Amino acid sequence: xxxxxxxxxxxxxxxxxxxxxxxxxxxxxxxxxxxxxxxxxxxxxxxxxxxxxxxxxxxxxxxxxxxxxxxxxxxxxxxxxxxxxxxxxxxxxxxxxxxxxxxxxxxxxxxxxxxxxxxxxxxxxxxxxxxxxxxxxxxxxxxxxxxxxxxxxxxxxxxxxxxxxxxxxxxxxxxxxxxxxxxxxxxxxxxxxxxxxxxxxxxxxxxxxxxxxxxxxxxxxxxxxxxxxxxxxxxxxxxxxxxxxxxxxxxxxxxxxxxxxxxxxxxxxxxxxxxxxxxxxxxxxxxxxxxxxxxxxxxxxxxxxxxxxxxxxxxxxxxxxxxxxxxxxxxxxxxxxxxxxxxxxxxxxxxxxxxxxxxxxxxxxxxxxxxxxxxxxxxxxxxxxxxxxxxxxxxxxxxxxxxxxxxxxxxxxxxxxxxxxxxxxxxxxxxxxxxxxxxxxxxxxxxxxxxxxxxxxxxxxxxxxxxxxxxxxxxxxx
Amino acid sequence: xxxxxxxxxxxxxxxxxxxxxxxxxxxxxxxxxxxxxxxxxxxxxxxxxxxxxxxxxxxxxxxxxxxxxxxxxxxxxxxxxxxxxxxxxxxxxxxxxxxxxxxxxxxxxxxxxxxxxxxxxxxxxxxxxxxxxxxxxxxxxxxxxxxxxxxxxxxxxxxxxxxxxxxxxxxxxxxxxxxxxxxxxxxxxxxxxxxxxxxxxxxxxxxxxxxxxxxxxxxxxxxxx
Numbered sequence: 001x002x003x004x005x006x007x008x009x010x011x012x013x014x015x016x017x018x019x020x021x022x023x024x025x026x027x028x029x030x031x032x033x034x035x036x037x038x039x040x041x042x043x044x045x046x047x048x049x050x051x052x053x054x055x056x057x058x059x060x061x062x063x064x065x066x067x068x069x070x071x072x073x074x075x076x077x078x079x080x081x082x083x084x085x086x087x088x089x090x091x092x093x094x095x096x097x098x099x100x101x102x103x104x105x106x107x108x109x110x111x112x113x114x115x116x117x118x119x120x121x122x123x124x125x126x127x128x129x130x131x132x133x134x135x136x137x138x139x140x141x142x143x144x145x146x147x148x149x150x151x152x153x154x155x156x157x158x159x160x161x162x163x164x165x166x167x168x169x170x171x172x173x174x175x176x177x178x179x180x181x182x183x184x185x186x187x188x189x190x191x192x193x194x195x196x197x198x199x200x201x202x203x204x205x206x207x208x209x210x211x212x213x214x215x216x217x218x219x220x221x222x223x224x225x226x227x228x229x230x231x232x233x234x235x236x237x238x239x240x241x242x243x244x245x246x247x248x249x250x251x252x253x254x255x256x257x258x259x260x261x262x263x264x265x266x267x268x269x270x271x272x273x274x275x276x277x278x279x280x281x282x283x284x285x286x287x288x289x290x291x292x293x294x295x296x297x298x299x300x301x302x303x304x305x306x307x308x309x310x311x312x313x314x315x316x317x318x319x320x321x322x323x324x325x326x327x328x329x330x331x332x333x334x335x336x337x338x339x340x341x342x343x344x345x346x347x348x349x350x351x352x353x354x355x356x357x358x359x360x361x362x363x364x365x366x367x368x369x370x371x372x373x374x375x376x377x378x379x380x381x382x383x384x385x386x387x388x389x390x391x392x393x394x395x396x397x398x399x400x401x402x403x404x405x406x407x408x409x410x411x412x413x414x415x416x417x418x419x420x421x422x423x424x425x426x427x428x429x430x431x432x433x434x435x436x437x438x439x440x441x442x443x444x445x446x447x448x449x450x451x452x453x454x455x456x457x458x459x460x461x462x463x464x465x466x467x468x469x470x471x472x473x474x475x476x477x478x
Numbered sequence: 479x480x481x482x483x484x485x486x487x488x489x490x491x492x493x494x495x496x497x498x499x500x501x502x503x504x505x506x507x508x509x510x511x512x513x514x515x516x517x518x519x520x521x522x523x524x525x526x527x528x529x530x531x532x533x534x535x536x537x538x539x540x541x542x543x544x545x546x547x548x549x550x551x552x553x554x555x556x557x558x559x560x561x562x563x564x565x566x567x568x569x570x571x572x573x574x575x576x577x578x579x580x581x582x583x584x585x586x587x588x589x590x591x592x593x594x595x596x597x598x599x600x601x602x603x604x605x606x607x608x609x610x611x612x613x614x615x616x617x618x619x620x621x622x623x624x625x626x627x628x629x630x631x632x633x634x635x636x637x638x639x640x641x642x643x644x645x646x647x648x649x650x651x652x653x654x655x656x657x658x659x660x661x662x663x664x665x666x667x668x669x670x671x672x673x674x675x676x677x678x679x680x681x682x683x684x685x686x687x688x689x690x691x692x693x694x695x696x697x698x699x700x701x702x703x
Contacts (some may be wrong), residue, residue: 016691024682031683045519052516059509065497066506072482072535074663084481086488116688136689137680153680160682172602183681191690214510215665225676225691228631232668243485249513250653257649265679268536269614273671280667284626285595285668287621297485304492356495385609 001119001147003352005336009357014452015330024159027332032322033170035266036373042433043268049258054377056252057244057313061304067213067246068295074216078278082293084272091296094236095120095205096283098292099129102236104202110227111135112207112218113151113316114240116338117351120205131205132197134226136190143170149332151339152318157331160186183271194226204230204288209260209315211293214249217277218293221260221270228274237276237288242296250275252445256315259375264317299351307386311346312378320370320380326363335360340372342380349387358396361387404444422461429457507591511662515650522613522647529612533645534699536615541687542676542695549702554583556698557604560637564694571596571633572604575624578639595626596633599615603629603692604637608659609652610645614673617697618652621668630670636692638672642701 004011015021040046040347060067085091099107108122109115109131121131121142133142137154141147143166148154155163164180167189179185198204206227208218218239220227232235248255261267278289281450303309321327321341332340339347345360354361363382370380391397392405411418433439433456441449448454479487490497524532534544547556561568569590572578583591596603607626609618617638621627630636646652650672660666676691687693 027683031679043519045517048517049519056516062493063502063506064493065486065495066503068486068489070510078665084485086481086484089670090481091528135566135680136678138679153683155680156683158681163681183684184686186681187678187686187689188502191688194596194690214513215663217665223676224678224689225631226689228627228670229690232627232631243489248509250657251513251515251650254649254653255516267540267673269540269616269671269673271540271672271674273616273673275665275671277667281622283623284621284625284667285626295485297488301485301488301492304489305494306492399506409539 001116001122003356005348005352005357005360008334008336008363011334012330012335012363014230015334017085020159020162021157021331022159024157025328028156028322029328030154032266032318036263036319036322037266039262039266039268041359043258043262046259046262049255050375050377053256053259053315053375054183054313055378056247056255060246060248060252061244061309061312064243064246064304064398067248068243071211071213071216071246074213075278075291075293076216076292078216080216080278081291083292083294085294085298086295086457088296088298091118091240091294092120092123094294095240096124096127096129098236098238099124099203101263102202102290104129104236106130106132106197106201107203107205108198108201108230108234109133109138110204110206110222110230111138111154112150112205112240113338114207114242115205118296118298120241121241132194132201134194134197134230135222135224136187136226139190139194140166144168147333147338149340150318150321151316151343152248157333187407200229201234203236203238204232204234205238205240206231208239208245208293210247210253210256211241211245212248212250212253212275213246215275215277217275218275218277219253221257221273223265223267223271225272228272231274232287235288236290237279237294239276239291239293240296240376241293241387242298243300260315260317260338263319263373303350308350308383310378311343311350311383313378314343314347315376316343317375319375323369323373325365325367325369335363342384343378346378346380346383346387354387354394355393355396358391361385361391397452419461419463426457426461427459430457432456497577518648518650519613522611524647526642526645529647530642530645530699530701533540533610533612533615533640534697536612537674537697538615540591540615541677542615542674542697544697544699546699546701548700550577550581550700553578553581553698553700554586554589557637558589560585560635560696564635566602566635570602570604570637571600571629573623573625573629575606578604578606596628596631598632600629600633602635602637603633604639607638607640608644609655610640610644611647611649611652611671613648616649616671616673619670619672620656620666621670622666627668627670629663630672631691634688634692635694635696636672636675637696637698639700642699645699661686
């Protein structure tokens with residue numbers, strides 16, 4: 001997909017003035033946060049499980065080469081095929097080859113972020129294979145020619161009225177007078193329309209939440225059941241997964257499952273956790289004849305051994321974006337690529353380059369909520385800071401910002417000079433504050449004052465007030 | 479160089495490790511063979527009676543419905559009662575599960591029992607779980623002629639028979655049983671952990687039951703099974 005991350009500022013500006021989007025984003029704030037908290041509070045062991053889950057992934061990443069080899073051996077033993085794809089293009093070509101040898105004209109797809117990352121749908125369409133997204137949210141955005149705006153709720157940027165309009169436009173074989181005013185009727189229609197697609201498809205493509213080295217299994221965690229129909233009914237099942245999805249054993253899966261659904265949707269457990277190992281066995285009355293796994297690197301291995309390695313623990317629950325004030329304000333599309341929110345702000349520069357995605361780690365207030373809710377305890381703000389440092393050291397940010405920071409650093413590194421300057425500057429500012437005690441406009445800070453007022457200083461600097469406070473405390477004690 | 483070698487070389491170079499480091503290989507081998515159990519929540523660690531009660535409670539919480547019967551022979555009548563209560567046709571789809579087959583389906587003359595995998599037109603599927611998890615109200619099934627996977631997903635109503643004795647406290651216990659049944663490191667083609675009926679919150683985050691899988695999940699717990 002086309003990367004618009006370099007235009008983040010413009011994207012964000014548009015998002016902020018998009019009334020439909022702002023209405024839809026209200027559902028993120030109300031839909032996820034309380035449910036997660038309720039589920040977390042109901043499990044006293046939640047934090048211990050986070051530590052356990054983090055340790056599992058750290059251990060696995062430290063031995064990733066060996067677990068990948070062990071996993072491959074088990075998949076082969078179960079009668080499956082493993083394909084290794086170094087790049088997105090490699091992955092696309094392997095998948096196309098599998099589709100071609102299956103004579104596939106239609107493929108159904110379960111929800112998968114990695115297939116978004118490698119741009120699979122556009123590619124298959126161009127090559128004459130029709131991909132049909134079957135997850136409700138993914139189906140909706142496919143009809144619109146859009147990409148997901150959230151990693152677990154792909155259509156969260158839309159209102160039900162928009163979905164109704166799309167269904168009327170595309171399902172034009174159905175009577176116009178039908179009632180589509182409620183989400184129930186929209187869901188029912190999608191279910192009926194997609195049912196026939198599962199049976200028509202020659203190949204079913206899913207992602208994976210886990211790959212289990214012990215058994216050679218892939219696991220998907222879903223709520224709708226579309227992922228299962230996608231992998232049971234067609235003759236060929238293709239699993240596309242990035243290399244860091246590996247975990248050692250089923251016991252390790254049990255640990256991470258307990259934090260995954262709670263962090264994502266506030267469920268104790270998602271409805272369907274499906275463990276797939278190889279193709280149909282002798283005597284099985286259903287299931288695919290062929291089972292393929294496409295292991296995708298596409299930049300992960302270059303994160304190993306760097307300050308961004310911790311990001312490879314991510315299990316794609318979406319909690320960071322659900323709790324992010326920046327995501328709440330601009331939604332997922334503004335981030336300009338596949339992964340939005342705090343996890344996207346760290347991952348996107350790693351995968352597409354900080355030259356293209358440098359705005360993303362800057363789109364953070366560093367409030368730290370993302371890290372505090374991350375089930376894998378990924379230090380997201382710290383890693384965004386690393387990206388800011390790299391961006392600065394490579395001279396990628398604009399000259400005004402660089403000179404501004406340099407000028408500020410001159411003062412910040414010299415406390416006496418800093419105090420001297422502020423002791424003049426602050427009273428000077430408070431002199432110009434006007435009747436409301438705030439500024440509508442400030443030179444060099446137009447971006448700030450455009451959307452809100454800048455409170456005027458009260459006349460004394462923070463340092464001065466702190467000193468007075470400490471003196472008072474001392475006196476009180478004395 | 480193949481993609482495989484390229485990826486493994488990159489991973490090893492990034493970690494600064496060599497492919498023939500015996501100490502690392504030993505750590506991985508041990509981890510895979512020991513499969514250490516991590517943090518298991520206290521919630522499901524209960525004696526059998528309370529454990530089964532918790533399973534039923536958790537299943538209800540995720541919008542499944544639950545019926546409890548005394549013996550396997552009572553299951554067909556319970557199924558028929560469910561069909562009547564939902565105004566469903568007297569027709570079910572089920573696999574060749576031995577425990578289901580031993581039940582007195584013939585005593586219900588009007589009930590049609592279709593065997594084999596499910597198709598697009600089946601409204602009600604009946605399966606027998608291999609286990610259940612009290613902690614989360616989850617039923618566990620696996621693929622095969624006994625309980626075809628399509629029965630779990632195609633019909634609008636999925637009825638699952640659960641033997642109370644097979645309700646485990648936690649997922650780890652179930653995985654260890656599967657390991658005993660199929661052998662270490664081996665699995666049936668598909669193991670399904672099912673927690674409630676299918677649902678979606680994709681339109682305005684409003685949670686709705688009955689997405690692509692069954693709209694209703696009905697559990698029949700056999701106490702003296």
